[in-house]
């Protein structure tokens with residue numbers, strides 16, 4: 001089952017969930033505040049291959065400017 005990444009529009013929390021492809025765009029509760037105002041974020045892999053490069057600014061699509069394990073900065 002694929003792993004999807006979601007972002008909460010109320011509290012900004014990013015979280016990941018395993019869901020079947022047919023459920024990927026269904027509403028999912030935020031794991032932090034239980035809001036249903038979430039949207040599916042592009043996976044890091046998809047985001048990388050889509051534009052072919054990392055942004056040179058701080059952060060990557062998987063973090064919000066701090067350090068994270070996927071971009072190592």
Ligand SMILES: [Zn+2]
Pocket residue numbers: 008009010011012013030031032033034035
């Ligand atoms: Zn939330």
